[in-house]
Amino acid sequence: MSENGQTPSHIAIIMDGNGRWARKRGWARIRGHKEGVESVREITRECAKRHVKQLTLYAFSQENWKRPQREVNLLMKLLKDFLIKERDEIEENNIRLTAIGRISGLPEDVQRELAIGIEESKNNTGMILCLALNYGGRSEIVDAAKNIARTIKAGEMDLNEISEETFKKFLYTSEMTDPDLLIRTGGEMRVSNFLLWEISYTELWVTPICWPDFRKRHLEEAIKEYARRERRFGGLRE
Ligand code: IPE
Numbered sequence: 001m002s003e004n005g006q007t008p009s010h011i012a013i014i015m016d017g018n019g020r021w022a023r024k025r026g027w028a029r030i031r032g033h034k035e036g037v038e039s040v041r042e043i044t045r046e047c048a049k050r051h052v053k054q055l056t057l058y059a060f061s062q063e064n065w066k067r068p069q070r071e072v073n074l075l076m077k078l079l080k081d082f083l084i085k086e087r088d089e090i091e092e093n094n095i096r097l098t099a100i101g102r103i104s105g106l107p108e109d110v111q112r113e114l115a116i117g118i119e120e121s122k123n124n125t126g127m128i129l130c131l132a133l134n135y136g137g138r139s140e141i142v143d144a145a146k147n148i149a150r151t152i153k154a155g156e157m158d159l160n161e162i163s164e165e166t167f168k169k170f171l172y173t174s175e176m177t178d179p180d181l182l183i184r185t186g187g188e189m190r191v192s193n194f195l196l197w198e199i200s201y202t203e204l205w206v207t208p209i210c211w212p213d214f215r216k217r218h219l220e221e222a223i224k225e226y227a228r229r230e231r232r233f234g235g236l237r238e
């Protein structure tokens, strides 16, 4: 087995297990979300330090609206606070903030802070921090298909021009490389509608550690494991 020996240049994370982390301690689920913000800080800083090119964080799925209103409200408040409080840190670390998902479906105050963060950091040349917000992998593909149909209808594209490469250009992730490593915390062995198109050859790493406990050393472990993997992309070992 030949190891790839590399550092993943794009890491995506399904930050799961906040609620269970809190419940285990007899606390409200919400406390887990609050604690999870500290993990976001540490992992973002660490990835930037390691010259990871992109970190994509699944922060709120399209399906998460199904949760009790109180929990949704708190998640939106935490998100807004994060966007305001982390501005300096983002600047200091030369991070460029981006977002994927149906952003127009987020509360207006969150949209506003997000837009400011994206605008202020747009010329930064370091790591890209991409937040998946109101994100669903299937709707990303549906939105792309709709936009392609619209473009063809307007006579700006021909049916025969649809290929994997052109399709990619219509995804929220058009400007990004596919993730090399997908980490899921909280132990569930599923993808939960995250980056369906983009992860076809991504290396998966699941840890039972819940997100609020996820620290630098766990990230290191994942990166080490990634380096040991052999990536074949359907081909054969050289
Ligand atoms: C992940 O933790 C945070 C979000 C989905 C926003 P959960 O809230 O899903 O925590 P568990 O999985 O119920 O423990």
Ligand code: IPE
Residues within 6 Å of the ligand: 014, 015, 016, 017, 058, 059, 060, 061, 064, 188, 190, 192
């Ligand atoms: C995935 O976690 C979404 C985020 C981490 C934002 P969920 O907790 O929503 O996923 P399921 O419901 O366990 O599949």
Ligand code: MG
Residues within 6 Å of the ligand: 016, 017, 018, 186
């Ligand atoms: Mg969960």
